[in-house]
Amino acid sequence: YRHVCPRKARRLPPGPPLIPFIGRMMPKKQQWLTFTTWGKQFGDVVWLKLMPYSIIILNSQKAALDILEKKSVNFSSRPYLQFSGGMIGWRNILVLTPYNRRFRDARKHLHQFMGAQSIKRFWPLQEQYAKAFIHRIFLHRLDSDATASVTDSIHWATGSFILQIAYGYKSASTGDPLLEVVNEAMAQFSRATEPGAWLVDLMPWLRHVPSWFPGGHFHHIAAKWRVTLNAMANNPFEMVKKEIANGIVRPSFTRDLLVEKGPNLSPEEEMTIKWAAASLYSGGADTVSSALSSFFLAMTQNPRALKRAQEELDSVLLSDRLPNVEDKVQGRFPYISALVKEVLRWAPVAPTGGPHVSEKDDKYRDWVIPGGSVVFVNIWGLTHDEEVYPNPNEFRPERFLTKANGGDCETENDLPRDPEQMVFGYGRRRICPGRHLADSFLWLTIAMSLSTFDVFGRSQEVGYSGGTIIHPDAFECVMTPRSEKATLLLQSVGQQIEDDSVDEMADRNRTSNSL
Numbered sequence: 001y002r003h004v005c006p007r008k009a010r011r012l013p014p015g016p017p018l019i020p021f022i023g024r025m026m027p028k029k030q031q032w033l034t035f036t037t038w039g040k041q042f043g044d045v046v047w048l049k050l051m052p053y054s055i056i057i058l059n060s061q062k063a064a065l066d067i068l069e070k071k072s073v074n075f076s077s078r079p080y081l082q083f084s085g086g087m088i089g090w091r092n093i094l095v096l097t098p099y100n101r102r103f104r105d106a107r108k109h110l111h112q113f114m115g116a117q118s119i120k121r122f123w124p125l126q127e128q129y130a131k132a133f134i135h136r137i138f139l140h141r142l143d144s145d146a147t148a149s150v151t152d153s154i155h156w157a158t159g160s161f162i163l164q165i166a167y168g169y170k171s172a173s174t175g176d177p178l179l180e181v182v183n184e185a186m187a188q189f190s191r192a193t194e195p196g197a198w199l200v201d202l203m204p205w206l207r208h209v210p211s212w213f214p215g216g217h218f219h220h221i222a223a224k225w226r227v228t229l230n231a232m233a234n235n236p237f238e239m240v241k242k243e244i245a246n247g248i249v250r251p252s253f254t255r256d257l258l259v260e261k262g263p264n265l266s267p268e269e270e271m272t273i274k275w276a277a278a279s280l281y282s283g284g285a286d287t288v289s290s291a292l293s294s295f296f297l298a299m300t301q302n303p304r305a306l307k308r309a310q311e312e313l314d315s316v317l318l319s320d321r322l323p324n325v326e327d328k329v330q331g332r333f334p335y336i337s338a339l340v341k342e343v344l345r346w347a348p349v350a351p352t353g354g355p356h357v358s359e360k361d362d363k364y365r366d367w368v369i370p371g372g373s374v375v376f377v378n379i380w381g382l383t384h385d386e387e388v389y390p391n392p393n394e395f396r397p398e399r400f401l402t403k404a405n406g407g408d409c410e411t412e413n414d415l416p417r418d419p420e421q422m423v424f425g426y427g428r429r430r431i432c433p434g435r436h437l438a439d440s441f442l443w444l445t446i447a448m449s450l451s452t453f454d455v456f457g458r459s460q461e462v463g464y465s466g467g468t469i470i471h472p473d474a475f476e477c478v479m480t481p482r483s484e485k486a487t488l489l490l491q492s493v494g495q496q497i498e499d500d501s502v503d504e505m506a507d508r509n510r511t512s513n514s515l
């Protein structure tokens with residue numbers, strides 16, 4: 001680690017006073033609130049030192065773009081986290097991989113797989129999963145704990161969709177063993193990467209403390225979690241390899257790349273593909289689940305927004321059919337599109353984004369930014385800036401609509417900044433590669449849910465978890481079909497799902513018979 005000189009000597013950006021030797025402890029919970037206070041006190045570029053790390057916190061869109069986009073050549077690496085990255089092995093997953101050759105290859109594969117143009121081929125599958133989601137709620141709504149079944153269905157639908165595109169795997173509707181492993185790994189990821197939670201991240205020499213020594217228990221935890229992570233990456237990957245060997249054709253990210261490389265596949269390329277596929281799950285499942293949970297929370301608290309959205313859907317669909325991707329492309333439901341933006345703004349999934357690391361010293365305005373600095377954007381602060389979004393805690397999709405569409409803004413030019421320019425991170429080299437996939441999945445799931453269900457809950461203050469990806473605490477959420485017609489639509493979705501699985505069984509039998 002580089003020694004960082006005192007603030008004044010190197011013209012470092014302003015920041016909170018530092019404690020000798022330690023620097024400044026990070027707030028343990030909801031760091032974005034403290035970051036916002038520091039932004040107001042010290043300006044939009046704040047510097048602090050935390051043990052060995054030099055940390056920069058950006059509190060304006062301009063500073064975030066100037067540094068992470070315009071200077072992305074220098075600001076696109078990731079910090080080395082001793083516990084989660086090194087000891088458990090999460091450093092193999094893209095979001096913690098430094099800017100190196102493997103990273104660039106993996107990123108290229110992901111871009112080709114789900115860039116703005118290529119994701120169109122996933123739309124029919126996204127429709128299927130959005131339908132499976134509402135049907136699952138329909139079946140489970142009489143459960144003793146209807147709220148738990150909503151959360152469970154969210155995790156099931158997002159997780160299963162990603163397992164299917166990553167590995168061609170179709171998960172069972174309950175108790176799927178692979179889904180359980182990957183979800184367990186993700187829960188461990190969230191705990192392992194919580195800033196400041198593991199002393200060994202702040203004092204890396206602690207890794208030499210033996211596991212039997214008092215305080216050395218983290219070695220056991222790391223060893224246990226490493227097993228889960230390896231199962232998450234290896235099990236589905238080996239399954240695909242076996243399927244290819246047996247001539248079973250189920251297109252997926254992993255299969256397509258392995259087949260394309262054929263017998264020339266090097267061990268290094270195999271590693272790249274395996275961990276890029278695991279990055280799809282780790283990047284996509286928990287994030288989309290978080291956004292959907294916040295959406296349902298917002299609906300329980302804002303019956304007015306719910307009603308407006310339903311009126312808009314009804315005026316076109318007349319409760320005779322479900323919304324589809326064509327409706328999205330044609331812009332038939334501007335209120336739904338505004339609602340998706342408002343969900344992402346109101347409860348940004350990753351409130352402090354992904355940490356970027358600079359490779360060498362740099363200059364910004366009059367300051368020096370030391371090489372090796374860890375840079376965070378306070379995304380929550382930006383999406384709650386009262387100057388841009390008046391009454392930022394209010395859930396109000398109208399802020400993203402013009403008066404012509406029943407919204408707040410006079411003209412298109414008056415629309416506030418689209419949250420998608422913040423919540424998916426920054427810089428061509430690091431911005432979320434799954435953003436297009438996330439956008440259509442959220443839109444379809446939200447539109448289908450609102451066209452068929454009413455959503456009820458208690459109007460109550462609901463807190464959020466800490467961690468890199470946030471989730472609302474438990475809240476009451478009851479969903480009931482809106483009408484007789486909605487019930488009929490849900491029943492016909494059930495029939496379609498059954499027919500599809502019969503077709504698929506037939507396809508599989510045909511494939512295995514022809515082997």
Ligand code: HEM
Pocket residue numbers: 094095096107162279280281282283284285287288291349350353354355356423424425426427429430431432433434435437438
């Ligand atoms: C609402 C949904 C989502 C949100 C808010 C979100 C947000 C983010 C953010 C903030 C980053 C860090 C960017 C940065 O470092 O500046 C990121 C990275 C990433 N996301 Fe997403 N994401 C979402 C959905 C998805 C989906 C659906 C996938 C894939 C299926 C995905 C895959 C990834 C991957 C692989 C990375 C690591 C990229 C890298 O380090 O180069 N994300 N995402």
